Amino acid sequence: MKYEVKNGWTNADEELKKAVYDFSVGYMDFLNRGKTERECVDTAVELAEAAGFKPLTACGALKAGDRVYAVNKHKGFAAMVIGEKPMTEGISIVGSHIDSPRLDLKQNPLYEADEMAFLKTHYYGGIKKYQWTAIPLAIHGVVVKQNGETVKIAIGDEGDDVTFVITDLLPHLGNSQMNKPAYSFIEGENLNILVGSVPLGDAGEEDKDKKEDKKFKANILKLLEEKYGIDEEDFTSAELEIVPAFKAKDLGLDRSMIGAYGHDDRVCSYPNLRALLDAPTPEHTALCLLTDKEEVGSMGNTGAKSRFLELVILELLSRTGEGTDALSLNRCLDRSLCLSADVSAAYDPNFASVYEKTNSGRMNCGIAVSKYTGSHGKSGSNDAPAELMAKVRGIFNGAGVLWHTAELGKVDEGGGGTIAQFVADLGVDTIDCGVPMLSMHSPFEVAGKMDVYQCYKAFGAFFNRKI
Numbered sequence: 001m002k003y004e005v006k007n008g009w010t011n012a013d014e015e016l017k018k019a020v021y022d023f024s025v026g027y028m029d030f031l032n033r034g035k036t037e038r039e040c041v042d043t044a045v046e047l048a049e050a051a052g053f054k055p056l057t058a059c060g061a062l063k064a065g066d067r068v069y070a071v072n073k074h075k076g077f078a079a080m081v082i083g084e085k086p087m088t089e090g091i092s093i094v095g096s097h098i099d100s101p102r103l104d105l106k107q108n109p110l111y112e113a114d115e116m117a118f119l120k121t122h123y124y125g126g127i128k129k130y131q132w133t134a135i136p137l138a139i140h141g142v143v144v145k146q147n148g149e150t151v152k153i154a155i156g157d158e159g160d161d162v163t164f165v166i167t168d169l170l171p172h173l174g175n176s177q178m179n180k181p182a183y184s185f186i187e188g189e190n191l192n193i194l195v196g197s198v199p200l201g202d203a204g205e206e207d208k209d210k211k212e213d214k215k216f217k218a219n220i221l222k223l224l225e226e227k228y229g230i231d232e233e234d235f236t237s238a239e240l241e242i243v244p245a246f247k248a249k250d251l252g253l254d255r256s257m258i259g260a261y262g263h264d265d266r267v268c269s270y271p272n273l274r275a276l277l278d279a280p281t282p283e284h285t286a287l288c289l290l291t292d293k294e295e296v297g298s299m300g301n302t303g304a305k306s307r308f309l310e311l312v313i314l315e316l317l318s319r320t321g322e323g324t325d326a327l328s329l330n331r332c333l334d335r336s337l338c339l340s341a342d343v344s345a346a347y348d349p350n351f352a353s354v355y356e357k358t359n360s361g362r363m364n365c366g367i368a369v370s371k372y373t374g375s376h377g378k379s380g381s382n383d384a385p386a387e388l389m390a391k392v393r394g395i396f397n398g399a400g401v402l403w404h405t406a407e408l409g410k411v412d413e414g415g416g417g418t419i420a421q422f423v424a425d426l427g428v429d430t431i432d433c434g435v436p437m438l439s440m441h442s443p444f445e446v447a448g449k450m451d452v453y454q455c456y457k458a459f460g461a462f463f464n465r466k467i
């Protein structure tokens with residue numbers, strides 16, 4: 001059989017085109033509702049409950065066909081459909097991540113300088129810092145008050161709502177800036193969010209004892225107190241994320257693509273979740289896993305390195321009447337299959353020199369399967385076994401899924417990793433696959449609608465596997 005990379009739009013019939021465009025509507029709504037990992041979890045819970053899924057920990061005994069979900073500390077999520085076979089014969093996992101590169105507010109963020117108020121940030125994940133200046137920004141996240149009350153914040157991207165910005169230097173004065181390397185011409189400590197420029201009240205008001213030079217900061221604190229009931233110390237127990245203020249948009253005159261913040265990796269997470277929610281009762285228990293912290297190394301108790309997946313499997317084993325001993329858990333993991341669903345780099349003719357075209361991800365050519373990722377000689381990669389690749393291509397071909405293989409650019413050019421290795425560490429046969437992406441990790445990433453839909457089809461086929 002000839003290996004051919006096919007463009008999904010060539011010879012696409014009307015039925016397929018409609019399915020592709022229809023699926024993108026739900027995905028774009030998911031993107032607009034989930035600009036942080038917490039918001040993605042909230043949205044996932046809502047969609048799961050609407051599809052009849054029940055909280056796992058509230059359930060008693062489970063049997064084939066039962067549909068349950070679990071939340072990991074507000075930032076991780078799993079949904080499951082119990083299969084016909086015992087879990088110790090292996091389950092089907094699709095794992096993706098819902099955190100995206102962004103700027104986090106520092107713990108003591110608010111200050112004023114020269115009659116303007118700013119918030120200090122610390123960037124999260126691999127960003128090109130210069131891309132975050134001079135674009136409209138929003139603040140999303142939570143402030144947890146000392147009494148445990150959580151205030152949810154989302155300012156900057158609804159209708160006539162205010163917005164925020166990081167200023168950049170005018171080109172007229174940019175001579176020395178423009179001669180610096182791109183890595184440093186915007187310094188991390190200069191990624192400060194402009195949030196106000198009006199001083200608090202007149203002299204003689206109750207703020208009389210405040211220092212004269214802190215009035216611009218004081219005014220912001222007053223507005224935060226009035227609007228959200230939060231004070232300055234509350235910032236210390238907050239997780240506030242600065243994200244682009246724009247919504248997901250149809251891209252191109254043919255509307256064939258989506259431009260959005262956070263495709264990486266919601267572009268795999270939404271098809272993952274949707275495929276699980278839509279899955280008929282499978283032979284092998286199907287599990288959709290949405291993890292946090294991938295962009296910084298998958299560590300901590302909400303990342304893929306955490307014990308959450310094992311805990312969920314044990315909770316399931318205890319309810320399906322199988323053993324909850326170490327042997328049962330490890331048999332289940334050892335016999336399971338996992339698609340580590342994450343974005344790949346799509347070949348970009350504007351930067352052709354860093355790609356090796358014959359092994360590159362291609363937009364509109366379906367889900368990109370990567371036997372390995374990593375950098376500098378597959379370091380940090382999960383190198384999937386050939387036996388698993390054979391199974392996966394059999395599953396995809398059997399369901400008419402459009403797929404191709406992908407490496408992340410030229411061998412010596414760089415690279416990257418995913419959650420694959422951490423799932424594989426547990427004994428699970430794991431392989432990477434996902435949507436090829438243009439402008440990855442930028443505030444406005446580009447994905448092809450054809451590929452988003454093919455991911456959904458691929459994950460559905462995987463959950464329904466008969467092998």
Ligand code: MN
Binds near residue numbers: 343
């Ligand atoms: Mn990713």
Ligand code: MN
Binds near residue numbers: 264295441
């Ligand atoms: Mn990433």
